Amino acid sequence: MAKKSEIKLLGTVASPYVNRVQFVLHLKSIDYEFIDENLANKSELLLASNPVHKKVPVLLHADKPPIPESLIIIEYLDEIYPDVHKLLPTEPLDRAENRFWANYIDTKFFPLYEELRLTPGKEGKEAVKKQIMEGSKLLEETFVKISKGKAYFGGDDLGYLDVVLGCFLAWTEFVENINDFKIFDDIKTPRLAGWRKRMCSHQTVKGVTPGNDTLVNFYMMLQKYRPPRAACLN
Ligand SMILES: N[C@@H](CCC(=O)N[C@@H](CS)C(=O)NCC(=O)O)C(=O)O
Known part of the structure; x- marks a missing residue:
């Protein structure tokens, strides 16, 4: 049986903010599941995961609290996967x-x-x-x-x-x-x-x-x- 990915990305492929998180997941070779969101009819999962802004992207990491906002997600990924393709400079x-x-x-x-x-x-x-x-x-x-x-x-x-x-x-x-x-x-x-x-x-x-x-x-x-x-x- 295929191992279920512990990283899920709630998004839509036309969103540049979602794309930037996808760039990072690819650069860091992180396996993830993409959950396609219809912004004209937002899912309960999106509304519950990002109740403040109700926007994509949202990162779901295992059973931890959801992480909204693309820049915050990118920094989070850079911190938890520091050894592969570090994005932010060290200084x-x-x-x-x-x-x-x-x-x-x-x-x-x-x-x-x-x-x-x-x-x-x-x-x-x-x-x-x-x-x-x-x-x-x-x-x-x-x-x-x-x-x-x-x-x-x-x-x-x-x-x-x-x-x-x-x-x-x-x-x-x-x-x-x-x-x-x-x-x-x-x-x-x-x-x-x-x-x-x-x-x-x-x-x-x-x-x-x-x-x-x-x-x-x-x-x-x-x-x-x-x-x-x-x-x-x-
Ligand atoms: N500051 C947010 C912006 C995200 C954003 O604007 N997402 C748009 C899609 S491109 C969205 O979900 N819009 C839904 C809405 O405005 O209701 C981020 O960086 O993640």
């Missing part, structure tokens, strides 16, 4: 810097993609695009500083910030295509453009990143349940 100051940028990516940068979808009208959208471009330039500088001339934020292979920002690459391409602009490109953000190519051909990233149909379906669900704001008439 406390470097860890603090990594966490600062992860917080920036999650609270400032990626929410602008959603703001772009919700904002009506060409003028409004152009203003959001400008903010996204300012963010990508800031991240370019951050990459140059943290990667120290290496291929990834983490050095020669994926580290914490590669996972944190890399999970948004599929959505980045999607947002670029429907809004006809480039978020990371060879001219304005050359180092991140190179990083993006390396990330997209990395085995772990390729194995987890959702395909376009999955993104389209998720986007349609967002359009239905959280439609763009109506344009102001005066």
Whole structure:
């Protein structure tokens, strides 16, 4: 009889926050069971496991209390499996810097993609695009500083910030295509453009990143349940 995995991940494959946890599980070669969640009709298990936010991902580790929030899950996995593919740097100051940028990516940068979808009208959208471009330039500088001339934020292979920002690459391409602009490109953000190519051909990233149909379906669900704001008439 197959051994039941003691790690379960409650998620949906279109969610970048879920994907980043999957990246880590793959990088650390941790066997896990994926429990697919329908966000339009949340399961009792999700509501009971993450009663505060009611969001995926949630990690279930054996019979321990559930762990919600992707960044918290990643740090937990990095602590309980420290010997395989360590993600956070060893120096406390470097860890603090990594966490600062992860917080920036999650609270400032990626929410602008959603703001772009919700904002009506060409003028409004152009203003959001400008903010996204300012963010990508800031991240370019951050990459140059943290990667120290290496291929990834983490050095020669994926580290914490590669996972944190890399999970948004599929959505980045999607947002670029429907809004006809480039978020990371060879001219304005050359180092991140190179990083993006390396990330997209990395085995772990390729194995987890959702395909376009999955993104389209998720986007349609967002359009239905959280439609763009109506344009102001005066
Ligand atoms: N800060 C959370 C964000 C998770 C999140 O936003 N998950 C979305 C899917 S991409 C979700 O579950 N949404 C359900 C809802 O908003 O009701 C994390 O890092 O885990």
